[in-house]
Structure formats: structure tokens, C-alpha cells
Amino acid sequence: MTRTPEDLLISTQHALRRVRVDAPLVQCITNNVVVNFTANALLALGAAPAMVDIPEEAGAFAGIAGGVLINLGTPAEEQRHAMLEAAHAASSAGTPWVLDPVAVGALSVRTPLSHRLRDLRPTIIRGNASEIIAVAGVGAGGRGVDATDHVDAALEAATSLASTTGAVVAVSGPVDVVTDGSSIVRIANGDALLTRVTGGGCALGAVMAAFAAVDDDRFASTVAAVTVYTVAAELAAERATGPGTFAVAFLDALSAVDEADIAARAAIS
Amino acid sequence: MTRTPEDLLISTQHALRRVRVDAPLVQCITNNVVVNFTANALLALGAAPAMVDIPEEAGAFAGIAGGVLINLGTPAEEQRHAMLEAAHAASSAGTPWVLDPVAVGALSVRTPLSHRLRDLRPTIIRGNASEIIAVAGVGAGGRGVDATDHVDAALEAATSLASTTGAVVAVSGPVDVVTDGSSIVRIANGDALLTRVTGGGCALGAVMAAFAAVDDDRFASTVAAVTVYTVAAELAAERATGPGTFAVAFLDALSAVDEADIAARAAIS
Amino acid sequence: MTRTPEDLLISTQHALRRVRVDAPLVQCITNNVVVNFTANALLALGAAPAMVDIPEEAGAFAGIAGGVLINLGTPAEEQRHAMLEAAHAASSAGTPWVLDPVAVGALSVRTPLSHRLRDLRPTIIRGNASEIIAVAGVGAGGRGVDATDHVDAALEAATSLASTTGAVVAVSGPVDVVTDGSSIVRIANGDALLTRVTGGGCALGAVMAAFAAVDDDRFASTVAAVTVYTVAAELAAERATGPGTFAVAFLDALSAVDEADIAARAAIS
Numbered sequence: 186m187t188r189t190p191e192d193l194l195i196s197t198q199h200a201l202r203r204v205r206v207d208a209p210l211v212q213c214i215t216n217n218v219v220v221n222f223t224a225n226a227l228l229a230l231g232a233a234p235a236m237v238d239i240p241e242e243a244g245a246f247a248g249i250a251g252g253v254l255i256n257l258g259t260p261a262e263e264q265r266h267a268m269l270e271a272a273h274a275a276s277s278a279g280t281p282w283v284l285d286p287v288a289v290g291a292l293s294v295r296t297p298l299s300h301r302l303r304d305l306r307p308t309i310i311r312g313n314a315s316e317i318i319a320v321a322g323v324g325a326g327g328r329g330v331d332a333t334d335h336v337d338a339a340l341e342a343a344t345s346l347a348s349t350t351g352a353v354v355a356v357s358g359p360v361d362v363v364t365d366g367s368s369i370v371r372i373a374n375g376d377a378l379l380t381r382v383t384g385g386g387c388a389l390g391a392v393m394a395a396f397a398a399v400d401d402d403r404f405a406s407t408v409a410a411v412t413v414y415t416v417a418a419e420l421a422a423e424r425a426t427g428p429g430t431f432a433v434a435f436l437d438a439l440s441a442v443d444e445a446d447i448a449a450r451a452a453i454s
Numbered sequence: 455m456t457r458t459p460e461d462l463l464i465s466t467q468h469a470l471r472r473v474r475v476d477a478p479l480v481q482c483i484t485n486n487v488v489v490n491f492t493a494n495a496l497l498a499l500g501a502a503p504a505m506v507d508i509p510e511e512a513g514a515f516a517g518i519a520g521g522v523l524i525n526l527g528t529p530a531e532e533q534r535h536a537m538l539e540a541a542h543a544a545s546s547a548g549t550p551w552v553l554d555p556v557a558v559g560a561l562s563v564r565t566p567l568s569h570r571l572r573d574l575r576p577t578i579i580r581g582n583a584s585e586i587i588a589v590a591g592v593g594a595g596g597r598g599v600d601a602t603d604h605v606d607a608a609l610e611a612a613t614s615l616a617s618t619t620g621a622v623v624a625v626s627g628p629v630d631v632v633t634d635g636s637s638i639v640r641i642a643n644g645d646a647l648l649t650r651v652t653g654g655g656c657a658l659g660a661v662m663a664a665f666a667a668v669d670d671d672r673f674a675s676t677v678a679a680v681t682v683y684t685v686a687a688e689l690a691a692e693r694a695t696g697p698g699t700f701a702v703a704f705l706d707a708l709s710a711v712d713e714a715d716i717a718a719r720a721a722i723s
Numbered sequence: 724m725t726r727t728p729e730d731l732l733i734s735t736q737h738a739l740r741r742v743r744v745d746a747p748l749v750q751c752i753t754n755n756v757v758v759n760f761t762a763n764a765l766l767a768l769g770a771a772p773a774m775v776d777i778p779e780e781a782g783a784f785a786g787i788a789g790g791v792l793i794n795l796g797t798p799a800e801e802q803r804h805a806m807l808e809a810a811h812a813a814s815s816a817g818t819p820w821v822l823d824p825v826a827v828g829a830l831s832v833r834t835p836l837s838h839r840l841r842d843l844r845p846t847i848i849r850g851n852a853s854e855i856i857a858v859a860g861v862g863a864g865g866r867g868v869d870a871t872d873h874v875d876a877a878l879e880a881a882t883s884l885a886s887t888t889g890a891v892v893a894v895s896g897p898v899d900v901v902t903d904g905s906s907i908v909r910i911a912n913g914d915a916l917l918t919r920v921t922g923g924g925c926a927l928g929a930v931m932a933a934f935a936a937v938d939d940d941r942f943a944s945t946v947a948a949v950t951v952y953t954v955a956a957e958l959a960a961e962r963a964t965g966p967g968t969f970a971v972a973f974l975d976a977l978s979a980v981d982e983a984d985i986a987a988r989a990a991i992s
Contacts, residue, residue: 437696
């Protein structure tokens with residue numbers, strides 16, 4: 186199925202409306218640095234966060250959640266068990282789930298874990314260029330959460346990763362890229378301040394899970410999540426005087442961003 | 455003892471003054487989503503937070519703290535041991551402690567844990583309607599941290615829970631309810647934005663522990679905590695343009711709220 | 724080597740410039756209360772935070788990081804292993820590392836841990852008066868994160884600790900003190916609102932690691948970190964109406980503070 190930018194703009198507006206109406210329950214197993222910001226981003230958007238991240242509960246909850254995020258930022262041992270449990274349960278139950286392989290590449294615990302999770306068939310895989318290359322198994326990864334590879338350089342890895350796993354793959358950067366292995370869409374929204382707030386990328390993974398919960402077309406829902414999120418960042422940047430005020434304004438903007446803002450600003454190509 | 459709304463207004467003002475003067479030391483064993491916001495809420499109010507939540511230290515600290523919060527939001531194994539240790543120590547030492555049974559009901563780890571903690575005689579139990587019903591053992595609980603049962607529907611469970619445990623029970627909702635099993639007080643303050651910030655309820659549990667530390671009448675101190683907290687939310691809402699600015703303004707308001715604000719706004723009945 | 728206040732002003736300006744240009748990679752093993760604020764403070768300043776805090780990864784990362792922070796605020800068991808691993812690796816690799824012994828003194832797990840870490844030769848030790856006295860092994864420590872001993876009373880402990888460990892020792896208070904055992908410098912900047920935000924002290928430890936990463940003179944780099952941080956606090960206080968707005972303005976100020984601000988405000992003696 187080929188989708189034009191116009192199709193994707195309409196599906197983005199529709200998905201935003203659905204998130205607000207349905208308030209999808211989004212389970213997040215995420216790192217302790219950004220867990221607060223992630224929950225607040227989901228609440229601001231209109232979704233219902235639930236940070237259920239311990240073994241026994243994580244799997245059971247993944248069966249009833251609307252979407253699940255698994256983020257490898259600070260993967261303590263107990264949480265690793267919960268991640269695998271939730272990934273299995275989500276895949277069994279048909280719950281869409283997002284894998285965010287934070288800082289994989291050289292680090293010795295999370296890198297093999299990201300490969301195990303990748304093989305459990307995530308619905309969406311989201312990362313910066315270095316991370317996507319590392320999850321695909323074709324590069325050495327970056328230094329922490331910074332992307333040291335250019336987004337375009339990750340395009341081949343992303344396409345390959347999408348084709349082999351069946352996941353929609355999203356690569357963050359100045360221009361975001363979303364691919365399902367055949368189609369490639371670029372979203373040229375956002376603001377550099379998003380990289381000056383911790384969780385700027387991680388919370389997007391949770392938002393992708395929220396949008397996947399309300400739209401069965403996960404390519405379109407991922408484009409919608411990126412577009413809504415980065416358009417909100419633009420709105421916030423207009424009110425910000427630095428990274429502190431930006432983070433606050435961004436939560437306000439996630440709450441306020443509407444279909445007209447999307448129509449006026451979305452740069453999908 | 456019957457307390458009129460006027461009595462409770464006066465005791466609320468008195469308790470607020472005491473928190474500011476005494477700066478009670480409040481130990482929080484709480485979830486990793488809201489731990490930062492909770493500490494900041496206590497600091498803003500004038501209390502002294504101490505997030506001592508590991509085994510061996512948690513019990514010892516509960517003996518010297520002014521009040522203790524035990525919140526089940528993300529109960530990892532090590533923290534569960536610390537919770538039980540602190541609850542035992544607080545009960546032995548006569549330290550008032552608050553149980554916040556986040557999302558209990560269907561979840562298989564925290565639900566039996568909440569029952570064990572309930573039986574260790576918490577001073578105060580705080581939750582939304584679904585959680586109070588689940589702790590009382592008479593309902594199925596909610597979906598995550600959202601209340602799916604109406605506050606009034608939880609009133610019978612709250613009264614029963616207060617009677618059987620000896621705890622003051624507080625049910626959060628558009629109108630908050632506090633009961634000791636015989637008296638029932640309603641506080642009709644607050645703002646819906648408080649439900650759009652993660653930790654809006656959880657931090658109230660910590661504030662209840664702070665107020666219990668300075669007022670031996672734990673029914674009145676719980677009413678005071680709810681009233682001060684929700685009046686501060688009203689003050690913050692007047693300055694907010696969304697959930698991001700609300701959370702920031704709320705911390706300012708907790709720091710600034712005074713006896714005149716309480717007198718002008720408190721809706722205790 | 725004797726450094727005049729004028730020398731230290733110039734080295735502070737130089738170090739600030741270097742942090743912005745080099746964006747040093749700062750590994751933080753820190754408590755779950757302040758981990759978000761700490762990462763945001765580093766990002767605002769221009770450094771690159773990486774919260775790599777699990778065993779196996781923590782040691783490997785400490786070898787490649789520009790600087791490391793080890794903060795004992797919530798030392799869960801797994802994190803304790805990571806701390807020791809990172810301290811060993813940092814000392815072996817010559818990576819500068821900061822020890823922040825939060826609330827050591829009476830607490831039974833962190834206090835002996837702080838002594839083990841102290842003996843692994845931290846580059847910098849930072850705390851309030853009570854904590855420095857407790858790490859030096861000459862006092863009983865405070866109640867949680869509050870300083871109950873006056874800064875000057877800790878001066879003897881700080882000097883002794885610096886002499887015996889070879890670390891630069893920084894004592895936080897209304898006037899901050901930095902010593903290497905022979906020289907003593909006082910920095911009289913800052914604002915009381917910094918004590919009303921959780922992480923106000925903890926994030927400074929991370930900033931010290933960032934400055935140590937770009938300046939081999941760790942006495943001067945520690946003075947620089949304290950000066951930049953507390954001057955930013957003054958700038959933020961001018962825009963704040965309470966602790967909530969202060970924390971937000973502080974992140975903006977860390978991003979904006981420049982050499983002219985330092986020249987105009989630094990109170991180094």
C-alpha cells in the first residue's frame with residue numbers, strides 16, 4: 186500500500202483525535218531517568234500511562250494494555266526479566282509494542298538483550314542512527330544516547346531491520362525517518378531543544394505505543410506519533426527561553442496541539 | 455469526638471503552620487515515576503524529604519522519621535523488603551505512616567503486598583476509589599492508576615477499612631473523602647489538572663505523612679493535608695496554561711499557600 | 724601552587740568554555756530521586772550525560788567516560804556493585820570521578836560503602852558539612868540530606884580528608900568551600916532556593932565531573948563547577964516565584980550562563 190503525504194496527514198489527525206478520545210492504556214518499562222517525563226508526556230497527550238515494570242505483573246499487564254514500551258536505558262536485572270516477560274506476552278496477545286534500544290552497541294548487557302527483544306517481534310523499533318545500526322547488528326553503536334552516525338547512514342540498516350523483523354522502524358534525527366522496509370517517510374519537524382532535555386527521544390517511544398494502540402496501521406500510526414510529537418516541540422520552542430522552560434512548554438503543547446496545528450506545520454514527505 | 459468544619463479549618467491552618475516551623479522529616483518509599491515530584495512537593499511545603507528505601511536502612515530510619523510514606527507504584531523486590539521492614543519499624547516506634555496502594559486490585563504482586571501492609575496497621579490509607587475497594591478486599595480494583603469506581607461507591611469500603619484497621623482512610627476524587635470509620639469529611643477543592651500530572655495523587659500521600667508528623671490527631675491532620683494540597687492546586691491552576699506549567703506552578707503554590715488562602719478557599723463539609 | 728582569586732576566575736571562564744565545546748561524556752551512578760534533574764542539568768550546561776549504572780556496563784563505561792559521578796542517595800544492591808566497579812575502573816583508567824556521600828553517617832548500608840569508595844581514591848568528594856565529617860570518619864553525620872553541622876565546623880574534616888585521600892573536597896553550604904588539603908577557597912554565590920529543590924546539591928556533583936573532564940587541574944575545575952553552578956542559581960532566582968519556577972529557570976540559566984556573568988558575579992575568595 187502506497188500512502189501519499191496527504192494520506193498520512195489525514196491519518197495523523199485522525200489518530201490524534203482517537204488518542205484523546207480513547208485514552209489508551211500504555212505500559213512503559215523504561216529507564217529511571219525519563220520515567221517521570223514519559224508518564225507526563227502521555228498524560229499531557231491524553232493517554233493513560235502505567236509504569237508496570239516488575240516480573241509477574243509486567244507480563245500480565247502487557248496482555249491488557251493498549252500498547253507497551255520497552256526502553257533499555259537503565260536495564261537493571263529485575264527489569265530485564267520484566268522486559269522479556271512483557272515482550273512475550275505482548276506478542277502473544279497481539280498488543281503492539283515498541284522497542285527503544287537506548288545506547289546499544291558497545292555496552293555488554295543491553296546489546297545482547299536488544300537482540301533478544303528484536304527477535305521477539307516488536308511492532309515498532311525506535312532509536313537514533315547509531316542505535317538502529319547496532320540493533321540491526323551491522324555497526325558498533327554510539328557513545329551513550331548521542332547519535333554518532335548520521336540518520337541517512339542508518340537508512341540501509343533501518344530498511345533491512347524492518348524487512349527482517351516485520352517491525353516499523355523509526356530513526357530519530359534532525360529529520361526523522363519511518364520505514365516498514367518498503368515505504369520510507371521523512372518528517373522534518375521538531376526543534377533542537379528536544380535534544381537538550383533528557384527523555385526527548387525516550388518519551389516519543391511511549392507516544393508511538395499510544396498511537397499504535399488506537400490505529401491498526403502501524404506505519405501510519407508511527408508517522409502520526411512522530412509528527413504530533415515534533416510539531417508539539419515546535420510550538421513549545423516558540424515559548425521557551427532555554428531547555429528548562431522548553432520541557433515545561435512541551436508538556437503544555439502535547440496537551441494543546443490540535444488538528445489545525447498538524448495541518449499547518451506537518452512536514453511529511 | 456465530633457469536629458465541625460470550622461474546627462477542621464482551624465486545625466488545618468494550625469497544622470500548616472507547624473509543618474513550616476517543624477520541617478518534619480518524611481521518609482518516602484515510593485515509586486520511581488513520582489519520587490522526584492514527591493520530594494519537591496515536600497520541600498516546597500517546608501518539610502524535609504528522605505527517600506530511604508533500601509533494606510536495613512529503611513527500618514532504622516522509620517524509627518527516627520517524623521512520618522513515613524509507603525507507596526506501591528513500582529514495587530521492585532528489594533523495595534518490597536524495605537517496605538515491610540519500614541512498616542514494622544514505624545508501627546513499633548509509633549511513627550505515623552501512610553499506605554498508598556497504587557494500582558492494587560488485579561496486579562498479582564502488589565495486591566497481596568497491600569494486604570500484608572494493611573494488616574501492619576498503617577496510620578493512614580490513601581487511594582482512589584478502585585484502590586480503596588481493592589485494599590479493603592471487596593472489589594476487583596482498577597486499570598492502573600485510574601479510578602474506575604466512583605468515590606461514593608468506595609465510601610462503604612473506606613468506612614469498613616477504617617473500622618477494621620484503625621486507619622484514617624482518604625479517597626481521592628473530584629471531591630475527596632476522609633473517614634475514620636465513624637466521621638466522614640468531604641473536601642471539595644482541587645483542580646482537574648492535578649490528574650494530568652503524574653504523582654498528583656502520590657505526592658499527596660507524602661504530604662499526609664508530613665502533616666501526621668506534626669499533629670497527633672490523624673483525622674484532622676489528614677483533612678489538613680488534603681485541604682492544603684488541593685487549595686494549592688487551585689492557586690496553581692490559575693497560573694497554568696497546561697499540565698506542564700501547572701506542575702511547576704503547583705510547587706510554587708505549595709510553598710506560598712498560607713492560612714488566608716485556606717480560609718478563603720477551603721470547602722470542607 | 725598558589726592560585727589567586729583572579730587566577731581562579733580566569734580558569735573558571737576557560738573551563739566553562741571547554742565544557743560547551745567538548746561536551747564531555749559524564750557517567751552518573753546516582754539516586755533515583757534526582758537522576759532526571761541531574762541529566763537535565765548536564766544537558767543544559769552542554770555536557771553529555773550517560774546514566775550507565777548496572778554491573779558489567781558501569782565499569783566498562785567508566786573507562787571511556789570523561790568523568791564519573793557516584794552518588795549514594797538511594798544505593799540499592801545492584802547499584803552498589805556498579806558503584807564499586809565504576810570506582811575501580813575509573814581509578815585504573817585515570818578517569819576523574821566524584822564521590823557524593825549523600826546522607827552518610829548513621830545509615831548502616833551507605834556509611835561503610837562511602838568509606839570503601841573513599842579508599843578507592845576519588846578525584847573529588849562533595850557533600851554538606853555533616854556528610855564530609857561522616858566520610859572523614861570523625862562525626863556522626865546528619866539527618867538525611869540536611870546539613871546539621873555548620874560548614875566551618877566541617878573545615879577541619881575536609882582538610883584532613885583531602886590530605887589523607889588526595890581528593891579535592893568541596894563542602895556545600897551558604898558559602899561553599901573547596902580544599903585540596905592545603906589551599907582553601909570560598910565561593911559565596913548561590914541562592915537559598917537551591918536548597919528547596921531536590922537534587923540541588925546532587926546535580927552539582929555531576930557538574931563537577933563534567934568540569935574535571937575538561938580541566939586536569941581538579942582544584943581549579945572544582946572551583947569552576949561550584950562557581951558556574953551557583954552563579955546560574957543567582958540568575959535563576961531573579962526569575963523565580965518559588966521552588967517550581969526556580970528549578971525550571973535554573974536549567975535555562977545553566978544553558979545561558981556565560982563568561983560575562985561569571986566575571987560580574989563570581990565571589991571567590
